[in-house]
Amino acid sequence: MTLQEVRLCGLLLREHFGEVVEKVGKHLLRSGALNLRTIINETGLPLDLVKKCLCVLVQHGACVFSSGRKGPGSPTEYLTSCNRILRILRYPRYIYTAKTLYGDTGELIIEELLQRGHMTMSSTVKTVADRLTQNMEEGRSMEYSEVSSAFSNLVETHFLQRCPPQPGAGGKDKTTAAPTDNPATPAAPAKTTLQTAESFPDCYKVPHMTLSGRGKRQLSTEEGEDQRNAKKPRLDTATHGDEGIYWQVNYERFHLHFRDQAIISAVANKLDQTSSEIVRTMLRMSEVTTSPTAHCTKPLSSNEIFRSLPSSYNIARPILDQYLTLLVDDPMEFVGKAGESGGGMYVVNLHRALANLARATLESVVQERFGSRSARIFRLLLRKRHLEQKQVEDFAMIPAKEAKDMLYTLLSENLVQLQEIPKTPDYAPSRTFYLYTVNQLPTARMLLQNCHKTVANLIERRLFETKESKRLLEKSQRIEAILASLQASGAEPEQLQEVEEMITAPEKQQLDSLKLHINKLDSAENQVDETIFLLESYITGTASST
């Protein structure tokens, strides 16, 4: 909960939910667990506003409540954590992954769930079907069952999970869990949950839903009717048999997927395509058998790997063995050998791979920021742990003056630390050894904080740019509205042209460049988020094992 994290969370909350939620959220982040009355007093907001903010935060899982510390009678306390709010930064990546894995349907399901926080299956299916139908040609519409099957696929692979029942909400949830003996429904067998946070055993069980029909297209002429229909579906939900069962996106599963992708692309870069395919197969096979915090996957025999390889890669058995041996011998240690049975048992070393990737990230930061010679010194220190200044100069083959300069720069940026080893008890400088060293974990934490600050800077710059050109944007919006209404009411081309000319050419240029800037800033945020993900996974992985 560093300063930069709180600042970034505040900006994200402001963008997505508004300033009031930002105020409440930031206050909760800074102060820890608070009860309602304290929040009202300290933020100075009226009661109903605070209540609404808390509802929003709870709906999105950013805030949890529990009974107070002083015992069951004391008021409930609300607690937010940074991690959940920082996930908002990663939403585009989740949606994109769903799109690559499950197509447009999956993408829209995930998008809806991310926007709403918690939703029942039936309402998700209906909304998504309507949206898909909207984009299709006239006369075609989306079947609810298609969307439901996509939904169940997502549940099967654990990308979606049920929200845990709130304490004191009653056993209603469990009783409405449908029997799985209906063959028509795509009910998945009850899976043992991988999430320790979700102690609810039916976490991934798709409920039986009596929902059939097609998506409705929303036309502008039917606005009046839709107003009445809008109320109806909400009443219909109760009859679909899955009320009270809310679903949320399972972030951890997405993170495991991202981590696997990072490892596979690293192997592809370092070795070749075939090796990365082998590693991909191994990771796919251990998706459900490995716990998220595991040090390495379960051992897989090379027979199994051979059988599970995609058929497009028909490599012979001995060649596969050679590839596996090469993977094991590689200094990066992505794959390790765990035994000899079944033709050789192989594991993917997850933590070590993450550590190597984090180390490569640190090295690339030093390289880009300070030059390749400083990067050489940095890598040298990473390898050899502790070195004196003279030894650094000798190993790195850099002239003494320059090496000294670079070492001091790195030291001032706190990327390199100094360890004193005294020869005499009085720490006299002439009689002490000074050794330079790099500690990977604290350096990674420092860089993570820098990443957070960078993203916050990018967001602020984006908001600034938008604010600067607010007048221009408003003007262009007005003109677009006028154009649309003129077109709808059937105007002549000259009138349209006149309206269009109200925006002058330099203004248009400015608008274009503004759009370009905002896109650039957005994509930069996503890129920094990738770094954040790597560093975070490394830190949580290492910190938990040490």
Place this chain on the structure above:
Amino acid sequence: MTEVKVKKETNVTDSTEVENRIKELCHQFPHGITDQVIQNDLPHLEPQQRAMAINKLLSLGQLDLLRNSSGLLYRMKDVQSAGKMKGSDNQEKLVYQVIEDAGNKGIWSRDIRFKSNLPLTEVNKILKNLESKKLIKAVKSVAASKKKVYMLYNLQPDRSVTGGAWYSDQDFESEFVEVLNQQCFKFLQSKAEAARDSKQSPMVQRNSSFATSHEVWKYICELGISKVDLSMDDIETILNTLIYDGKVEMTVVAAKEGTVGSVDGQMKLFRGVNPVLQPTGLVKTPCGLCPVFDDCQEGGEISPSNCIYMTEWLDF
């Protein structure tokens, strides 16, 4: 052997003959003889006479007096060097001795003073004298550029003093190192590419992309870019810097003694590698490379809203 017996019987006490005898014994045992040996050889000789003979030889400069763990040793002095010192007095001989003992590492003037117990002025005079006679020379040390070490004239200075192949006249040759760096890397890279294009089984591919340090050394020697002779150790230091650049990886394999390039039964193999990660996302933004990153605050002099680096980057 018979000669010895004869000498015993005649009971010679002639001092020159004693000296000659001692000299012959020294020749017999070039490592040096102890007092015990002389006594065994000439048992009838009184210790006083023995001492006189030895002293005479020492003063003539024909015998060297050394001490080892069991006592004193007498060794034949090189005739040539004995001739050199003719005309020099004992002090000079002492200083010369001290410098000679320092071997090719050289010795600092203060250390000469300690070892010979002579005052500073005397030492300096003697050093100047010896230098003019071209018996010793001064070599500037690369570690401390003001320090001068003295060593015998015809000796090659040790690597630790001159810095070895990478230093020419006390200056570190960084361009030379850079050039060698590039050449080694290109050689390993082309080898790796050739192996990859050969499309054989992966094990063979990997093995053929390896190069031993001996091969690289031969390649560099044949290129002829170096005016100085480079040893295999020098090449290995260059290859190590490539490892620290992240461009090359190394493995050690056991090799038969006697295969060319093997050291102590192992061989080092080097191979060009690709980087494992593209430049990370953080450095693609101006903030990742910003020199005033820590001073940047919203509302301050330097802030995201008025950051000039960002403006440049956005208009790029």
